[in-house]
Amino acid sequence: MSATQIQTYTTTKEDPGLLKLYQNAAATQFGDWRDDFFKNGYAVIKNVIMPEKAKSYQDRALDWLLSFDLGLDLKDTSTWNQKHLPKSFKSMYHSYCSGHEKFMWDARTEPGILKIYEDLWGTKELVVSFDGFNIGLPKRTDVEGTPWPHCDQAPSRKGLACAQGFLNLAPSGPKDGGLLLMKGSAPLFEEFFSEPREMFTPPGGGPPKDFLDLFLFKQEHLDWFRDRGCELIKVDCGPGDFVIWDSRTMHYAAFPEGEEIRTVFYICYTPRAFGEQEQMDLKARLFETYRGTTHWPHCNIRTSEPLMVDGKLDPMERLEPLEKPERTDLILKLAAVKAW
Helix, strand or coil: CCHHHHHHCCCCCCCHHHHHHHHCHHHCCCCCCHHHHHHHCEEEECCCCCHHHHHHHHHHHHHHHHCCCCCCCCCCHHHCCHHHCCCCECCEECCCCHHHCHHHHHHHCCHHHHHHHHHHHCCCCEEECCCCEEEECCCCCCCCCCCCCEECCCCCCCCCCCEEEEEECCCECCCCCEEEEEECCHHHHHHHCCCCCCCCCCCCCCCCCCCCCCEECCHHHHHHHHCCCCEEEECCECCCCEEEEECCCCEEEECCCCCCCEEEEECCEEEHHHCCHHHHHHHHHHHHCCCCCCCCCCCCCCCCCCCEECCEECCCCCCCCCCCCCCCHHHHHHCCCCCC
16 A cells, blocks of 8 residues: 555545434534543543553552563562563553563453443444553653643545454553643644644654654644643543543653552554554454554554664564453454454
8 A cells, every 4th residue: 555545544534424424423412431531532431441450450550560470579669670671662561462462361351341432333343453551650760751842643534444442451540641632632633734734853854754643733733722722631541441532632641650550552444444454454464473563453554673772683572462362253353363
């Protein structure tokens, strides 16, 4: 698939009835979390799983982190630094086959999470991202929490194309880090990009040119949204809550500063019908080799390469997860290995 095809691909495969619904979503009363989602660009769905189960998922993720045997001690904050941790990007773990650990697939098949996306898209025939998770250790002195406001949808895409989400596993209050977003920015997405906009270029350069579904905002862009009534907020939530946001929403993550270890699993689904067969075939191959993807489930299926450090293969890199997922009928369908 060419770069042009990827860049201009929209949700044109939707059922016409769904497409009409999304166009009028802001004026539609759903009577559930979708009212907040379409108005503000995000929603918090409470108690999708019980807090006790959330704690068990967090324990499994922390056991994974300890499995690298780098001297990390969860009771000793002096070890909470990069010397004692595997490589991550802003505490987000996408390497080491992390996205295919059994605990990640167990979470992806939670009925309450699936129902959220079934209600959003109007179908049970979904595919899921092979995304990773975030384990944010507070009180770290070796990381810089520089804001990086962005959206994960290309300006050329029109309308709702993707809705990101995470399962929250630990208390997340004002001091516990987490998702910051520009409330109300998603409905203004097309108005904002109706004129040329220059993306912010961070020190060291921006994303690869073929990484299309990303736009980094400048400070003046934040002011543009604020002038139209939008507000930058921190999303607080509890263990077992699910947070979902429109990929057109300006957002970024903050490092925790309190006592809680921030732990979230990134989970995102879109209808299988949105995906071109070439992309679905690649997705199926990545499942078989335990490689990760972006948060886009049906496109942007980028082959993730083994993690390199100083030009050499990271000696901690893994070829398979510590605990492989069960090859259930549902998992194989969500992974695009089997047809619905």
